[in-house]
Amino acid sequence: MSYQWPLDASELFGERYPQMINTGLPVSDVDTVRAAVADMWTDAPGGWVHEWSKLAASYAEAGAHERAALAYGWAKFPALADGGKRVALARQLEQYQLAAPGFGLEFQRQVLGLPYRGGTTDVSVHVFTPFGLPPGRPVLIASGGVDSWKMDVHGVLVLLATQLQLRVVAFDIAGTGESAVPMTGSGGAEIVGGLIDHARSLGNGVVGHVGISMGGYFSARSGLAGDVDAAVVLGGPVEAAFTGERKAVFGMDGIVGNALGFDAPPSPEEFAASRAEFSLRPLLDQDRNAPMLIVNGADDVHVPQHDTLVFQGRRDTVVDLVPDTGHCAVSKWGEVFPTVIGWLDRSLAAAGTSR
Template identity: 25%
Template sequence: MNDIAELKNFVVAHTRSQGLPPETYDPLLDRIRHDGDGTPGSWVREWSAEAARLADAGKPLEASVHYNMARFPFVDGAARATALERCTAAFAEWAAGFPAISRLDLELAGGRVRCWTVGLDADVPRPLLVMTGGIVSVKEQWAPVLLQLDRLGFAGLVTEMPGVGENTLPFDADAHRMFSGLLDAVEGRADTARTYALALSFSGHLALRAALSDERIRGVVGAGAPLHDFFTDARWQRGVPRVTTDTLAHLAGSTPGEVYGLLAGRALGPEELAALRIPVAHVTSLRDEIIPPGDARLLRERVRSVRLLEHDDVHGSPRFFAQTRLWTLLSVLRMHGGYREQRIALTREFARLRYASSARARTAVRA
């Protein structure tokens, strides 16, 4: 079973990224006492009960968010499997109200990848943005961004890392090849020669490795990505939160005691990072308890064209989600070029949020 205190701690970044305010999820978390497989007072039961209430109230997107949290961090039994099924079904109900959003199921070498897409059009192929989350987030968590991408004139494809959610590809040493497989599959319906990856957390590592061999990837925007030290520093690994280690072991088909040895060969070396010829933008959390500081330092020192945004926060920077959302989208627009008016508007809003957060910090210090 998962450590409930740890789950409550790490779920905060994901609740905030989906627009849930603390007054909504704090009472729910207070009701959770254990991690039994859907039994009363359990993680899955309490999140699922609230999800069902929202579904009955005609709020499918909110229901999907809560079912997503019910299956967090990964499916380990019947109750979480049911929560994942209901999460995707509720999201599909919501997406049915937006004809631009489509479901796309792809059979790639090694397994099936299910996606949510927008703007795929053989008559007018658009530049493509591929978005992926990390080891504990499913595509439905990020797919609402497709509506914004459509308004900007991008084709969008949102999916999961191998082994996460509905993605049945193996999380092995070739997992990064998924990105090239996705581009091959939508070739002709998107301008894949102008592809940008918005790859969060652990999928950022896969996207950077994919970019080394696939020239169609013209830029990578990430946040909290493991690169080198995470995979090689045994002392750091001993302090990694249990939920992260357990999830990696689940994805890799290994055990918590053996998974880091299995993953050691996947580190991106300094020479590989230096070989990147594309722009890279990355959000770093200065108090990240999962990703060691040396990985962000490698980006700064080795990648030729890199922009870094630093937040004084833990992994995922939950206190700065609004800033991160604006900055990552702005970074994609910078990489692509054009969009002058949108870039100016996003830059102004980002500066406003940045100033407001620093002002609050100064006030707290004076108090």
């Protein structure tokens, strides 16, 4: 189920521009697409999917498959709301697999049957393993968010695997990307729980969880519940973001509505009811969390500061609200990720020695 909704492409470029250029695309090429796009949904010259796909096809023809995958990722952004977006996702996957020999580490694509509501659901995962990885290393599970999925955060996944010298298992959260089920808090967490169990069998039994944006909701959930040995929450909503007090901007209402499985724009009452079950207040009221690192930008327009600062004072928890940057602190990832990597290295090593 999916639907289109009113969305200003120029506003979307304004908000996502740092992400577009910080994940590997040349500024000049992004600027060219930005100048050409006049409409979000028209699948024709001047349309978002058309212009991004045109750039991606030029990369593919030149053999620049990794850049082609990134550009097709923007073509299908921000939701699989029509056939053109779904075609772009299929082409992104095709180009991504063609690029894999150049990733600089071992890459495997697997489909896992993970627990979901009394049965199982197929979850496609991408496994990154540094060459010559010794046995007995921790494993990291990682995901992007509600509109930037596992292939879109490729650079982060490779950075984590190579810098930490461990295996990274990347996935799309429920309701996004290649997921076959809608996004719910409990159902999505059940899938994550199954993936954590799988990851424990791949290394020394120690598992960390890195979540970006809405993926950070699920890493916050697994960290607060003590289901993992360390959790990094990068721009994750946990409580205040799910109330009706904050107006959605830059099309986030439609992005989330698609992920939730609606086939038409939900009424305010339907939207509020669907989001209410996501609040992590019950887990925040407990004192059982794994070590956690909570990071976000102070100027985030999507996630209130409360959802970062609420972690202050918790045991085994480090909180960093980064000034002068927005959602997920994406414009300062060059500063943020050395901190993330250092913290994970220490936390996972400590978890290993305590086993």
